Amino acid sequence: xxxxxxxxxxxxxxxxxxxxxxxxxxxxxxxxxxxxxxxxxxxxxxxxxxxxxxxxxxxxxxxxxxxxxxxxxxxxxxxxxxxxxxxxxxxxxxxxxxxxxxxxxxxxxxxxxxxxxxxxxxxxxxxxxxxxxxxxxxxxxxxxxxxxxxxxxxxxxxxxxxxxxxxxxxxxxxxxxxxxxxxxxxxxxxxxxxxxxxxxxxxxxxxxxxxxxxxxx
Amino acid sequence: xxxxxxxxxxxxxxxxxxxxxxxxxxxxxxxxxxxxxxxxxxxxxxxxxxxxxxxxxxxxxxxxxxxxxxxxxxxxxxxxxxxxxxxxxxxxxxxxxxxxxxxxxxxxxxxxxxxxxxxxxxxxxxxxxxxxxxxxxxxxxxxxxxxxxxxxxxxxxxxxxxxxxxxxxxxxxxxxxxxxxxxxxxxxxxxxxxxxxxxxxxxxxxxxxxxxxxxxxx
Numbered sequence: 001x002x003x004x005x006x007x008x009x010x011x012x013x014x015x016x017x018x019x020x021x022x023x024x025x026x027x028x029x030x031x032x033x034x035x036x037x038x039x040x041x042x043x044x045x046x047x048x049x050x051x052x053x054x055x056x057x058x059x060x061x062x063x064x065x066x067x068x069x070x071x072x073x074x075x076x077x078x079x080x081x082x083x084x085x086x087x088x089x090x091x092x093x094x095x096x097x098x099x100x101x102x103x104x105x106x107x108x109x110x111x112x113x114x115x116x117x118x119x120x121x122x123x124x125x126x127x128x129x130x131x132x133x134x135x136x137x138x139x140x141x142x143x144x145x146x147x148x149x150x151x152x153x154x155x156x157x158x159x160x161x162x163x164x165x166x167x168x169x170x171x172x173x174x175x176x177x178x179x180x181x182x183x184x185x186x187x188x189x190x191x192x193x194x195x196x197x198x199x200x201x202x203x204x205x206x207x208x209x210x211x212x213x214x215x216x217x
Numbered sequence: 218x219x220x221x222x223x224x225x226x227x228x229x230x231x232x233x234x235x236x237x238x239x240x241x242x243x244x245x246x247x248x249x250x251x252x253x254x255x256x257x258x259x260x261x262x263x264x265x266x267x268x269x270x271x272x273x274x275x276x277x278x279x280x281x282x283x284x285x286x287x288x289x290x291x292x293x294x295x296x297x298x299x300x301x302x303x304x305x306x307x308x309x310x311x312x313x314x315x316x317x318x319x320x321x322x323x324x325x326x327x328x329x330x331x332x333x334x335x336x337x338x339x340x341x342x343x344x345x346x347x348x349x350x351x352x353x354x355x356x357x358x359x360x361x362x363x364x365x366x367x368x369x370x371x372x373x374x375x376x377x378x379x380x381x382x383x384x385x386x387x388x389x390x391x392x393x394x395x396x397x398x399x400x401x402x403x404x405x406x407x408x409x410x411x412x413x414x415x416x417x418x419x420x421x422x423x424x425x426x427x428x429x430x431x432x433x434x435x
Contacts, residue, residue, distance in 0.1 A: 024265040024302075025288030027281070050302070051344070054288070077341025078288065086340070095340070098264065099306030099348035106303050119310060119351045122381030125343075155282070166282040167293070168265045172302045 001161035001205055006032045006212050009184060013037065013149055016044040016069070020105065020176040022152040024050055025078060026058030028169030030153040030186035032214030034058065038065040046070040048105070048147055050098060050172050052079040066090075072145070074098035097125060100142050102175055108144035109178025115142050150180035154203070157187045158196050161205025174203040184210040219434075221390035224407060225359045227252045227434040228388050229318055232357060233259050237315040238308075240264065240349060243287050245359040246318035262314060264345040266305045269297025286345070309345065310352035317353035319346060321360040321387075323374045326421045328383030328396025330358055331376035343379065350380035362389035368420035370394065370401070391415050393432055400424050405432035 004012075013019065023029025037045075038061055047068050052075075053060035060079045062068065068085075070092040076082040085091040096104065103115045116132055116139035119125070130141040152173040155166040163185060165173060177183045185208050219227075226248035233239060233253060240262045241247050250272075253259060261270040263285045270285060271292035279290035293299075300308075308314055323331040330350060333343040350356050360369055370387065387394040392415045393405035402424045406415055412429050 024286070025284065027265070027284040027288065051342075073342065075342040075344035077339075077344075083340060093340075095342045097343050097347040098302070098345040099310050099352075102302040102306055117310065119348045119380075121351075122378065123347065124377045125347065167280065167299055168263070168267050168284055169282040170299060170301050171265050171305075174301050175303050 001159070001208050002210050003190065004210050004212055006036045006186075006214050009033050009036050009212070010040040010042065012182070012184070012210070013042060015042055017148040018046040018048065020147040020150040020180055021047060021049040021059045022150070022171065022173035022176050023053065023058045024168065024171040026053040026060065028153050028165070028171050028173055029053065029058035030151045030184075031058065032186050032212060033151045033184060034062050037067060038062055041065075043067050044069045046072070048072045048145060050101065051075040052082040054078050055081050070094070072096060072101070074101050100125075102172060104142050104145040105172070105179045106175050107142075108146040109175065112144060114144060116140070117142055145179065147176075147180040148182065150176040150183045152177050152183065152185050154185050154187050156189045156191055156196070157185060157208070157211045158191050158193045158205070160193055161185070161208030161211060162196055162201040163187070163203040163205070163208065164196055164200060165202050170202065177203055177207045182209045183207055184212065186212045186214050189213065221361055222248060224390055224434065225361075225388050228393065228432050229357055229359050230254060231433065232386065233257060233316065235259070238262055238268065238313065240309065240314055240317045240353065242317065242319040242346070242349070244320040246320060247287065249318055249359070262305070262308060263291075264302075264305050264309065264349075266300050266302060267293065267297060269294045271297075306345070306348050309348050312352060312354060314349075314353045316355045316357065317349040318357045318359050319349060321358040321369060323369055323371050323376050324358055324384060324387050324396070325371050325374045326400055328401070329374055329381065330356070330379045330384050331374040332379050334377055336377070346379050350382055350384070355386075356382070356384040357386045357388065358384050359388050362391040362418055368418060370419050370421050372421050391418060394423070402426065403429055405430055407432055408434075
């Protein structure tokens with residue numbers, strides 16, 4: 001694990017990268033990292049995220065700043081700008097049921113070749129996906145998702161990169177940290193090794209590449 | 218006179234039983250939490266990762282790390298539990314959630330629900346709705362009976378379906394309707410509404426029992 005400044009993500013993350021961004025309607029999103037990407041006009045990202053939040057919050061700001069080429073998300077209804085860009089064909093949007101999205105990401109991170117879910121069977125989500133019947137029940141084969149970078153938010157890290165999340169700011173963050181080549185975590189504080197008790201480590205530092213201290217305490 | 222949305226929420230609240238784990242969707246369903254009957258304790262799950270969600274905080278007491286699935290600040294009650302999105306949807310899909318209450322755009326004669334997009338007009342996305350309808354033990358739809366003068370209860374949904382699983386109960390501002398294998402049964406009517414009026418406002422076949430009581434409200 002390496003501690004870096006927020007500005008350094010600008011060199012790490014190239015235009016056009018596939019990035020996962022944690023957060024749920026802006027709660028638990030790495031706002032400091034997002035702000036650096038915006039102010040340095042990074043663009044053409046494929047963004048994998050639960051939702052595109054609000055125009056002035058979280059990943060929503062990156063959409064408004066035209067940082068996206070494609071969005072893979074479960075919900076874009078709270079950000080009119082995402083819908084506008086989609087309708088004008090400025091960006092491509094792939095909608096995935098939320099429970100399926102998180103499992104696709106998890107599968108990508110834990111070495112599974114896909115998951116079988118009943119969600120979406122018989123709906124437009126089915127599309128051209130392979131349907132598999134197990135014990136008489138139909139499931140869709142949903143394939144793993146991975147990214148070049150996962151940009152996540154945690155409450156605190158220790159110097160090994162062990163993470164602790166806070167309340168519902170946890171959401172997609174620990175799952176996305178499993179499924180990217182490089183994981184960049186924004187935290188509110190870094191604490192000495194050993195000060196987070198082993199039982200209270202929500203995600204092992206083994207998944208973490210970079211830590212940035214930013215945001216509120 | 219009671220507002221239609223309040224009436225729907227009050228009637229839905231009567232369906233909730235002590236100890237149940239309940240997920241409320243955006244819109245009218247959110248109001249249900251205000252009308253839980255005395256003596257009934259339910260646990261609210263929110264798909265962003267909490268069981269034991271409490272009421273909205275007082276001004277100035279918001280915790281930026283504690284929100285509901287609408288992105289609004291909430292509180293947590295003693296005994297609350299936090300989990301990540303994979304566990305949250307494991308609860309939903311895995312049959313651990315007793316009840317979900319969702320809004321609807323259309324419900325048809327087979328009890329099938331469409332509630333996530335209007336092609337060419339509005340594409341918010343399904344969020345957690347498809348998983349909720351697929352996995353919850355009981356699915357209740359809380360919606361106004363009509364929108365812009367058109368019945369939201371239809372012969373066959375022409376909007377994209379949320380799931381191929383039939384919902385268990387529909388509560389509108391006019392009626393309580395139960396989808397069954399035989400079709401939609403009119404179970405109750407709203408105060409001051411006649412059976413004939415419900416039939417006239419419904420663009421689907423309703424099975425009318427001999428007696429259709431007025432809905433009780435909490």
